[in-house]
Amino acid sequence: MTVYLIALSAIIKREALRFVHQRERFVAALVRPLVWLLVFAAGFRAALGLSITPPYQTYITYEIYIVPGLCGMILLFNGMQSSLSLVYDREMGSMRLLLTAPLPRWWLLTCKLLGATIISILQVYTFLFVAWLFDISFDPLGYIYALPAFLIAGLMLGALGLALSSFIKQLENFAGVMNFVIFPTFFLSSALYPLWKMKESSVLLYQICSINPFTHAVELIRFALYGQFNATALGWTVLAVTAFMALALWGYDPARGLIRRKG
């Protein structure tokens, strides 16, 4: 068992080290949602807030609405970034070194996932702190309730990244991920607009948004920030974690995938 823990701590330490060494990445990851919050949302301030839907109890400004979606955005970008780093690691050979460790493949990948998620969550809380400085705040308990939601959402998006990384052959292909995964995932969700608003303009769009796992991750976070539990969102998110993780494991299965493709 200790071997497992050693592997876990080593991988998390490596992730942390990477995080500490790449301060620009951290700042970039923080600037992106802050621009959305302080620039984009400012223009929409009065546009929303005409209807009260759970978990909200009263009218809210757009800044308040968009925060859970932006937390999701941080987790999403980091999940994808970690997948990018995996492709890089694989090209540089350190990934092979990791995967040849005498431990089950699933454990190594889980460690990698956990490490990346913990770093993401740190960034999310930093973002929430900055938002709080701008008087965009939630109930103090909400920040604690949201932690497990961040963890599950982070794992889900990290697993998606892992699964994708097993199918990306070269670093250059990452632009494709940006266009075909990150943007659709983010925009076709409840991160920027509530689903009822989507439904007003297009039912099809609404239906796509409602099956997007990212929508459920964002809703899980949104409800948790208000101390409420959204069972449907949790169910869908956990299901998505399982599916993406299974896909990642299949993708990294030594019997297929990597080696055979490389060869």
Place this chain on the structure above:
Amino acid sequence: MIRMTLALMIAALPAVADEIWVSNEKDDTVSVIDIETLEVIQTYPTGERPRGITFSKDFSRLYICASDSDTVQVMDPNTGEILFDLPSGEDPEQFVLHPDDRHLYIANEDDAITTVVDTETRKVVAQIDVGIEPEGMAVSPDGKIAITTSETTNMAHWIDTSTQELFANTLVDSRPRHAEFAKDGTELWVSSEIGGTITVFNVADQSEIAKIDFNVTGVHPDRVQPVGFEFTNGDTYAFVALGPSNHVAVVNAQTYEVEDYVLVGRRVWHMDFNADKSQLFTTNGVSGDVTVIDVASRKPIKTIKVGRFPWGAAFRPTD
């Protein structure tokens, strides 16, 4: 031991929570909100277009301005039954109960008159000519001065309640809607809907002390229309409903500076506090709901659906 058990039993009885009563202008009803659960527990029918509402001092009667029925109705708040109608003059919109708990000063919007009604004899005591479209009504805490504001004449009319005659008229900004005395009756505040201001007068000589302007971020100035307002404990702060700007302003009553804006429902109109003034209930006409504001944190807690176009709000303790 028996006494203790009894005491415990009484303590365990469900306490009846205080209430906020809201008049629904388009539904011809009043809604009763339970302050404990923040839910509507009762809706009673009233005359046509109920607007101003207020309780008698002992809270045994609710007075309702049924504007389109041209009457002031008196309701038993325990049963919701209309006990009788009071003569009110035409189109009563707002009124105020004199500190003697007996005389109602009623603004008759269509007749440019303020009517004084004795609620005991149920007779009109006096009718005072005021400016065009009177609306805002206030009485000083000592009961000596009554105020009517007229929407079109843009004036606050000062009435001597001993003679029921005007003794002063002061100009305010366009379309004055609401008036309140503050600081033991030494100040009079008048809100002007179109002017977008509140004018503060020194009651002793009717001179203007201050003018308060409002500016809500992201809202066009035309939509910032101050209407109803109420003072917190000790008259330290005034909460001002800003109509279609959908915000309530928090004004420091010492410095006359606006310190905060609280987002509420659409076209916020009037308001009232709970018993210890820790919570404020605002009526939001267009969105048909009441927003509860936590006074200390100045944050909205909850918005409660009521009838169509809620207008007036009045607090009623139940113990």
